[in-house]
Amino acid sequence: MNPADVAQTAMAAPSADLSLIGLFLQAHFIVKVVMAGLVLASVWVWAIIIDKTILFGRMKRQMDRFEQTFWSGQSLEELYRSLSSRPNHAMAAIFVAAMREWKRSYEGGARSFAGLTQRLDKVMDVTVAREVERLEARLLVLATVGSAGPFIGLFGTVWGIMTSFQSIAASKNTSLAVVAPGIAEALFATAIGLIAAIPATIFYNKFVSQVNRLALRLEGFADEFSAILSRQIDERG
Amino acid sequence: MRAGLVSSAVLHIGIIGFMAISFASPNPYEIVQESMPIDIVSDSELSKMMSGKKDAPKAEAPKPVVEKIDKPKQAENLDAKVSEKPEVKAAKEAAAPPPPPPPEAKPEPAPQQQAEAKPPEPKPAPPQPQAKPEPAPPKDAESMAAKPPEPKKDEPKPAQAAQAAPPPPPAPPKKPKDIPPKVVQAPPKEQRDFNPNQIAALLNKQDPRRQAALGDTMNSMTSLGATRGDANSLSQTEIDALRAYIRQFWSLPAGGVDVERITVSIRFILGPDRRLQGVPQLVEVQGAGNPYAKVVQETAMRAVNLAAHQDNPFPMLRPEKYDTWRDLTVDFNPSMLNY
Numbered sequence: 014m015n016p017a018d019v020a021q022t023a024m025a026a027p028s029a030d031l032s033l034i035g036l037f038l039q040a041h042f043i044v045k046v047v048m049a050g051l052v053l054a055s056v057w058v059w060a061i062i063i064d065k066t067i068l069f070g071r072m073k074r075q076m077d078r079f080e081q082t083f084w085s086g087q088s089l090e091e092l093y094r095s096l097s098s099r100p101n102h103a104m105a106a107i108f109v110a111a112m113r114e115w116k117r118s119y120e121g122g123a124r125s126f127a128g129l130t131q132r133l134d135k136v137m138d139v140t141v142a143r144e145v146e147r148l149e150a151r152l153l154v155l156a157t158v159g160s161a162g163p164f165i166g167l168f169g170t171v172w173g174i175m176t177s178f179q180s181i182a183a184s185k186n187t188s189l190a191v192v193a194p195g196i197a198e199a200l201f202a203t204a205i206g207l208i209a210a211i212p213a214t215i216f217y218n219k220f221v222s223q224v225n226r227l228a229l230r231l232e233g234f235a236d237e238f239s240a241i242l243s244r245q246i247d248e249r250g
Numbered sequence: 251m252r253a254g255l256v257s258s259a260v261l262h263i264g265i266i267g268f269m270a271i272s273f274a275s276p277n278p279y280e281i282v283q284e285s286m287p288i289d290i291v292s293d294s295e296l297s298k299m300m301s302g303k304k305d306a307p308k309a310e311a312p313k314p315v316v317e318k319i320d321k322p323k324q325a326e327n328l329d330a331k332v333s334e335k336p337e338v339k340a341a342k343e344a345a346a347p348p349p350p351p352p353p354e355a356k357p358e359p360a361p362q363q364q365a366e367a368k369p370p371e372p373k374p375a376p377p378q379p380q381a382k383p384e385p386a387p388p389k390d391a392e393s394m395a396a397k398p399p400e401p402k403k404d405e406p407k408p409a410q411a412a413q414a415a416p417p418p419p420p421a422p423p424k425k426p427k428d429i430p431p432k433v434v435q436a437p438p439k440e441q442r443d444f445n446p447n448q449i450a451a452l453l454n455k456q457d458p459r460r461q462a463a464l465g466d467t468m469n470s471m472t473s474l475g476a477t478r479g480d481a482n483s484l485s486q487t488e489i490d491a492l493r494a495y496i497r498q499f500w501s502l503p504a505g506g507v508d509v510e511r512i513t514v515s516i517r518f519i520l521g522p523d524r525r526l527q528g529v530p531q532l533v534e535v536q537g538a539g540n541p542y543a544k545v546v547q548e549t550a551m552r553a554v555n556l557a558a559h560q561d562n563p564f565p566m567l568r569p570e571k572y573d574t575w576r577d578l579t580v581d582f583n584p585s586m587l588n589y
Contacts, residue, residue, distance in 0.1 A: 034270050056255075056262050064254030 036198045041176045047169030047202050054158050055209035061151050062216045069148070069223050075102040076230065083108070103144035103227070107235050110140045115242060130243045137235040145228045152220050159214035166206015173199025484574050491566035492580075500553035502584055506542030509584040513537065514550045517579040518558070522572055526558035533579055550582035 037048060079102065082092065093112040100106040114136045118129050177195020181187055445452070484492070506512075515533035518526055530551055535543055557563060567575045 032270065033266075052262065052266075056258050059258035059261060060251070060255040062254075063257050064251050067254070 033201070036194075036201050039194070040198045040201075041173060044169045044173045044176075044199065044202055047165055047172070048205050051162065051165060051169075051202070051205040051209050054162065055205070058155060058158050058209060058213045058216075061154055062212065065152070065216075065220050069220070069227070072102055072148075072227065076104045076227075079104050079108075080234070103141075103148075103231055104234055106144060107137050107140045107231060108238065110136050111235075111238055111242065129246055130239070133242055134235075134239055137239060141228070141231045141235055144231060145224065148224045148227060152217060152224070155213045155217035155220070159210050159217055162206045162210030162213065163203070164206070166203040166210075169202025169206070170199045173202060484571065488566055488568075488571075488575075492564065492575075492578075495564065495566060496553055496557050496580060499556040500549060500582065502549050503545060506540070506545070506584065508537070508540060509542055509546070511537040512540050512543045512546050512584060514543070514547045514582040515579055516550055516554055516582065517577070518554055519577050520558070520564065520567070520575060522569060524558075524562075524564045524567055526555070526563075530554045546582060546584060553582070554580070 037045065040048065089112065093109065093116075096105050097109055097113070100109040111133050114133055115129075118132070174196060177192060177199065180195060181192055184191060513536040515535075516530050517533045518530040519528055521527045532547065532551070535547060537543055564575075
C-alpha cells in the first residue's frame, strides 16, 4: 500500500459511514477476506449445528422405538425381515449385522458354533464403531472454528489497526476522528470471530457429550443382544 | 446436510440484513459541556516531587521542619554512629578516655564530668587534642550551640559547635591534622566496667550509639516521594490569593518615573500560626538607581508587616502545606505584585 493511497483512505475516513456494512466495505482487503471467511465459517458451523441437532434427535427417537419393539416379545426373525432391507438407524444396523451373521452361520450349516459368539461380537463392534463415527462426523469442524475463530478475528483486527496507524502516519493527523473508524472496523473482525466461535464451542461440547451417550447406549444394546444370541447358541448346540 | 446448510445461510442473511437496518449508523455521542472550576497547577508543582522514599507509605502530613531549637542534647561520643532508634545502653559508653590520660579520667560513668575534665588538660600526650573535635564541647560552647544566631538556621550540629568552640590550652605543640583521630578513641572501646546496676547495659554487645542530637525534621516517619525530589510548592491559585492579599496593604504613593523597572524582593518567614517570625528581609532591589526605589522598598516592607499583623493573617495558606509557605519571597513591582 503506497503512502498516497493510505493518505487518501485516511482523508476519506472521517466522513465515512459507520454502519456495519460501511465498516465492511471500507476495510482493507485482508481484513475483508478475514471477515468474509469468518462469516462463511459461521454459516458452516450453524449448518452443522442444525444438521446434528436434527440427526441426534431423530436417532434418539428411533432408538427408543426400536428398543420398544425389540423387547416387546416380537419374533426376532420377523423384526429382521422387516428391517434387513434398509436399516435406517444405528441400533437397527447393529441388529441387522448380527442377525445376518447368525443366519449365515446357521444356513451355511456350520458344524461348530464355537467361534460364532466371537464372530457376532466382532461384527457388532465394527458396526457400533462405524455408527459412532457417522455421529461424530464434522464435529471436528466445530472444534476448529471454536478454537481458531477468535485468533483469525484477532488477526484481522491487528491488521486493521496496523493499516489505520499507517494512515495516521501518512496523514500526520492524530485526531480521534481519523483514528476511530479504522479501529472500529478492525475490531469488527474480532467481533465476527467471536460470533462464529462462541456457538461452535458451546455446541461442540454439547454434541460430544451426546455422542458419548449414544455410543454407550449402542454398546449396551450390542452386549445385551450378544448375550441373547449366545444363550440361543448354547441352547441349540 | 443440505437442509442444515440452507437454513443456516438463511439465518445469517437474515441477521446481517437485520443488523444493516437496525444498526444502520451509530448515534453520535451527545457532547455536554459543563462548566468546571479549574485550579491552575503551576509547572513547578508538577515537576517537583516531595522528597522521601519510594517504598514508604504515603503520609498525609509532610515532614514539618523543626522550627525552634531546644538546647541540644549533648553527644558524649562523637565517633559513634548516629542512630534514630531508642538509645542503646552499653557499658562501654562509660569508658571514653584516651590511653595516656591521667587516672581521674578513667573512673565511673559520668561522661560529662569527664569531658569537661579533658579539654583544659594541659599536658597532652602527643596524639591527643586540638586536631579533632573533643568528644564533648565545654560548657560555653554548648550554650552557644543552643542559641543559634538566626532563627533560620535549623541545625547547628554539635560537631560544628565543638569545632567552633576553641578551648585554647596554650601549650600543646600543634601536631595536628596528620594524626588519625581514631588513635585517641579506639583503645577504650574494648573496656567494660562491671557495674552491677547496669546488667542490661552489660549484656548488650552493641557498640554504643549516640542519639541524633538535633533533628532537622520533627517527623521521623519517612514519607512517600522520590529520593531526589525537593519540594512541593504553592499552587497558582494560592499564589494569586497571596498576591491579592498583600496588595491590599500596599499603598504606593504616586509620582515616580519609570517605576515599572523597580522590583523589590522581600523575604519573610512565617510560623505555623501564619504569623511573622523575625523581621522581613530585603533580598534584592532591581532598579535601585531610581530615587523612587526607596519609597517602593519602604512601602513594601510596611505592607508585609501590615499583612502579617492582621487578626487572621494570610488566610489562604493552608497548614498542611506549611513546608511550602514557611519561607516566602515576594516580589513587589509597582506595576504588579509578583510572587
